[in-house]
Amino acid sequence: MFMYDYLIVGSGLFGSVFAQIMNEYGKKCLVIEKRNHIGGNIYTKEEDGIKIHLYGAHIFHTDNEDVWRYINRFCSFNNFINSPLANYKGNIYNLPFNMNTFNKLWNVITPEDAKNKIQEQCKKYKEITQPSNLEEQALKLCGDDIYYTLIKEYTEKQWGRPANKLPASIIKRVPIRFTYNNNYFNDLYQGIPKDGYSQLINNLLNNIQTYTQTDYFDNKHYFHSIAKKILFTGCIDEYFDFIYGKLDYRSLRFEHIHLNIKDYQGNAVVNYNEAKIPYTRIIEHKHFEFGKQATTIITKEYPLEYTSSEEPYYPINDEKNSTRLNQYKNLAANTSNVIFGGRLGQYAYFDMDDTIAEAISLAKKELLI
Incomplete structure (x- = not known):
């Protein structure tokens, strides 16, 4: 006789949404989390009245009405609009690439002038019909100035590889807008949860038994003995003991700094696109919530090669890893009583709304069984 219908390994957004839905439909769930807190990478910690995004900026955005209605059952959002900046050699550019960006680059005023400038620069790359790498793809899409100022060095720093060694698929399109609009997302709904x-996550897991500092791999046999089914949101290759080799990731290191000043950079997110600056961006957390505190907290974000001692963040979806992932997916499909979900369980980079949609879909599928 099993104690639980579902054991959920991992208390991140995917696992928490799945657990909430299953619990709502009468399924008894246990959530275990190896960290000393719930929430995975969206965990926020409050200090000096400022909610710190400990694992990088998380800005909720969606145009999925079902997801928006669902998540608003558990929190209310402020009206934060993401308008990041890029700092390149001391010059500030607006993101995403829009008329404010083009005016700074070329002193153009009208959309027609900006389009002509981009088309003129792209002409020299018209012979590239099938881009073989990221650099060729980007140059073909946006030309020299945008690429060399705002894409090349940032991308190479983020991925730790030359742009001409990265797959073209990473940059399938370059988001270009011919309006003076600095709103990074096109989605109808966006913001930050007012209470963090x-x-x-606490609201999602309300009345669901949850243990932190509990590692599934320390007692696999026991956990399988207490639950009818397991949702595993950790690394899919680790679950199968890396039988086909390890999947590759990029990782991050976060440096949190408390400053006795009211405002450090005047914006929530500023990217640093120069290669010689080791971090990719600085986050100033109070600006996510329009904070008026007397002090501020910033976070510098450093990209890293992934090792077993680091947290995996970005999957590297090249040919080698795609082949390896398919092997693990085949194993997963033939593994009874275990389902895989989330960014690590599916080896995919999801926005938060996609994570919620995937978790809802999986829960509905389970409830039909």
Whole structure:
């Protein structure tokens, strides 16, 4: 006789949404989390009245009405609009690439002038019909100035590889807008939970038994003995003991700094596109919530090669890893009583709304069984 219908390994957004839905439909769930807190990478910690995004900026955005209605059951959002900046050699550019960006680059005023400038620069790359790498793809899409100022060095720093050694698929398109609009997302809904992401996770897991500092791999046999089914949201290759080799990731290191000033950079997110600057961006957390505190907290984000001692963040979806992933997916499909989900369980980079949609879909599928 099993104690639980579902054991959920991992208390991130995917696992928490799945657990909430299953619990709502009468399924008894246990959530285990190897970290000392719930919430995975969307965990926020409050200090000096400022909610710190400990694992990088998380800005909720969606145009999925079902997802928006669902998540608003558990939190309310402020009206934060993501308008990041890029700092390249001391010059500030607006993101995404829009008329404010083009005016700074070329002193153009009208959309027609900007389009002509981009088309003129792209002409020299018209002979590239099938881009073989990221650099060729980007140059073909946006030309020299945008690429060399705002894409090349940032991308190479983020991925730790020359742009001409990265797959073209990473940059399938370059988001270009011919309007003076600095709103990074096109989605209808966006914002930050007013009480923070940690409270959102607490609300999702309300009345669900949850243990932190509990590693599934320390007692696999026991966990399988207490639950009818397991949702595993950790690394899919680790679950199968890396039988086909390890999947590759990029990792991150975060440096959190408390400053006795009211405002450091005047914006929530500023990217640093120069290769010689080791971090990719600085986050100033108070600006996510329009904070008026007397002090501020910033986070510098450093890209890293992934090792077993680091947290895996970005999957590297090249040919080698795609082949390896398919082997693990085949194993997963033939593994009884275990289902895989989330960014690590599916080896995919999901926005938060996609994560919620995937978790809802999986829960509905399970409830039909």
